Amino acid sequence: MFGVSYFDAASSAPLHPVARQALLAALDEGWADPARLYREGRRARLLLDAARETAAEAVGCRPDELSFTPSGTVALHRGVAGVLAGRRRVGRHLVVSAVEHSAVLHAAESLASDGGTVTEVGVDRLGRVTADDFAGALRADTALACLQSANHEVGTVQPAAEAAAACAAAGVPLLVDAAQSLAWGPVDAGWSVLAGSAHKWGGPAGVGLLAVRKGVRFAASGPVDERESGRSPGFENLPAIVAAAASLRAVRAEAGAEGARLRELVGRIRASVPELVGDVEVVGDPVRRLPHLVTFSCLYVDGEALLHALDREGFSVSSGSSCTSSTLTPSHVLRAMGVLSEGNVRVSLPLGTPSSEVDRFLAVLPGVVASVRAELGAPAASAGSGGASELVVDALGKRCPLPVIELAKVIGDVPVGGTVAVLSDDEAARLDIPAWCEMRSQEYVGESPLPGGGAEFVVRRVV
Template sequence: MGESVRAAWSAAAGLAWSDPARLHHPGRTASLVLDQARASLQASLALADADIFFTASTASALTAIFERLPHRVVVTGAVETQITLDTAALQASTVHVLPVTGTGAVDLSTLDPSWQPQLAVLQVANAEVGTVQPVEDLSRQLAGVPMVCDATACLGRIVLPKSWSVLFASARDFGGPAGVTIVAARKSLGWSAPSASERGWLGGFPDIPAVAAAAIAAESLPAAWQAEASRAHQAIADLRQRISDRIPDVDLVGDPEHRLPHVLTFSALYCPGEALVSELDRAGIFVASGSACTADTRRPSHVLAAMGALTGGNLRISLPLGFDSQDVDRLAELLVDTIAKVRADVGY
């Protein structure tokens, strides 16, 4: 998080500490800060046609969304986040999970009209491997079915599809606090009830100072974010090419073109993912991994498994907004050396 975002958080913590439902002065101040932050986020994220709500996590957002939409029969994809799959399994009577192709995009040819779903839940893009999902195509095929879109890792990175009914994402994706999940519901759903006591929030009132910080983070997104996105897209394309040219036995995962601009995921044969993450961490580069040995569950990523990708020796690299291209060059060299070293260490 940037300095301006932390400063906004701290200032709002001093100002908006009260319960925004109270009618006394501190309560009205908190309510005002919340309303301003909401309006600011709505403008910055171009969500004019939606009511904006906040929750503390993806899990609470999903629970609140399922509570408000019919969900007896749900269609979703095999590479949604575990929390989406778990929520659907818990709340719906029937969940149809669409399989994915080798790139990680849901395979719409498996959709069966006889399912008669009441709700569809699909990510805008897979945050783990970057592949963009066919949201508009699914929406066309399921005309009239409300579509919930998980926009994790997408805000300020790609142009959003239009055919969602409800969209959610974490403010962390654009440099805000991790404890703010933004839920946008189309005005046509009529979720906002200005006269009710739960005016403008889902499941209790939100952490207003964190929401104020999220608003500043969204305001700080570069006006020319699409130019930044194409710079990232090119840098990742170059990195993919360099890895493919210089590192043998690597499985480059995800769609090489239709993807999040800033994400690169690959798996290297004959490498423990844990060792790769530790070696890169020592060099000051912080990467994620979907390998079993790096997960607290000791299970490999269900996303990689569903795609048929190699799960061992997996790394997910994400370029921050405003990345330095020299750092990407340094990373490319470091990956060549690190993978060779880790392979030697493991006796390969």
């Protein structure tokens, strides 16, 4: 009938054949303790050294600057903590972009709850920080600044080199989270600390990278441990490390051609979805972006229902909609961008995705979205003029996308110049009602809190 298309490489990529092969070989050759003097230990040490050289070459650093960690999250946590501790005498101020991975933002919260201060640099509607904003956040007591190479949810490439120059001028080390981009190439020079994650490039789970440039003040946190330059405690996960390094090299060898091919496929999705589906906002930078990733949001659509419907059609995608998160809040990235979060879909193509799978996705998507919209009773199009000039819609207790659907249903019932007030206690409404106004060229007046919780969101009909 139809195939299965896994379109969530940005969460975890399927294991690359080279990774699998290297892992199998290293299971036989690399299970012993590389710290031991006997033959099995020496063999393990040789494998570990070779993997470190390979990975360092791909990262663009010296082998002795690179430590392997158990995950990208741990690399970020230890990288942030290590520089904060090493530069404690400078100060306890941390700069992060508002769209960093949650591992960085959680490390920032940890600092804040421990008495440090954090500045979050905002992004534009494409999800990009400006180098000026980033530079402006640096202070005399800034211990560290963090900026991702590219965003994991919307694919926007950040100005890492400009940020690094600003940081260098201010004498502040820059940590670059390169988890999403390392498959495609090294990060531009200028970073002080870099983190990566092997299962994002087709390596195995269980391996992260933490590179710390010589000269950066770094004090590993927690109990001492002699492994990995003291930066990541515990027995090395050697077979997985070997597989991670081998697959990074293999992926890089294909990156040029494969990146161009996937960039074209993603370009096709970016161009087609608004036409095929309607009432869609494609988010993220259309040009300065990762080759394989695109995110869009569909008005009047429940993200979880859409995910399940796509899953039934054989497509695995992720979503930043509030209804797909355990906390019922929209993705912090979409919030920081101020874009629509309802009916959100992230497509991230693994290496080798055939164009026929993208064709099938584009063929299936319109019907899937239409059926989800129909189930929710979404409005078809803007209606006539109507009577009362002020309407109140009580959407309290209703979850995304229902508040926006209720608003869209009645906007045609007030005359141009009239207002609709939507009462809602759904977190996503704060983001999605203004985003709907922007998409529909209506005026978003503002919100005011309700005594019993939630808020009143007021919209003025303009067209």
